[in-house]
Amino acid sequence: MNGLANPLRGEAVVTLGKQSVTLAVTFGGLMRLSQAIGAKTMDEIYQRLLGFEPFAVSCAIRCLAVAESDEQRSDLSARILSEQNISAADQKSWRDGVEQALTAHIEKGQAVRESVSVSEEVEAAVTGKKHQTAS
Numbered sequence: 001m002n003g004l005a006n007p008l009r010g011e012a013v014v015t016l017g018k019q020s021v022t023l024a025v026t027f028g029g030l031m032r033l034s035q036a037i038g039a040k041t042m043d044e045i046y047q048r049l050l051g052f053e054p055f056a057v058s059c060a061i062r063c064l065a066v067a068e069s070d071e072q073r074s075d076l077s078a079r080i081l082s083e084q085n086i087s088a089a090d091q092k093s094w095r096d097g098v099e100q101a102l103t104a105h106i107e108k109g110q111a112v113r114e115s116v117s118v119s120e121e122v123e124a125a126v127t128g129k130k131h132q133t134a135s
Contacts, residue, residue: 010105011066014097017085021076022066023097025105033063049098052091060098 005011010025030045036059039045048056061080067073080086123129 005066005101010101010108012097012101012104015093016061016080016090017082017087019076019080019085021061021080023060023064023101024066025064025101029064033060036063046102049102050095052088052094057094064101 005013005022011022013020013022015021030042033039033056034045037045037048037056039048039056045056049060058077058081062073062077065073065076065080067076
């Protein structure tokens with residue numbers, strides 16, 4: 001893992017033990033995580049991740065880790081979750097990284113809803129009607 005993250009894509013680097021992982025919060029990843037841990041709401045996912053619940057953290061690493069392939073994601077997860085690597089001492093690093101990634105994901109979603117597409121700008125220029133943003 002190169003340790004680089006793009007917060008504009010909902011990513012954050014988290015160091016657990018001696019391993020760093022870039023997590024990317026996406027709706028698809030959240031869907032897989034929700035199903036894996038049996039969570040019914042985003043509030044529950046958020047609470048379980050920030051509470052450093054071991055099973056939720058383990059599943060989140062597998063569902064949200066950035067890797068080139070599913071096989072690489074699986075190998076990375078195995079290294080991070082090794083008994084010789086992760087411990088309760090990693091709670092603060094985990095919480096900080098996950099909070100950063102979740103916040104970036106939410107902000108990205110809000111920005112998309114507030115932005116005006118090129119076609120909307122052209123339409124407004126041609127028709128003289130101003131685009132109305134959703135509130």
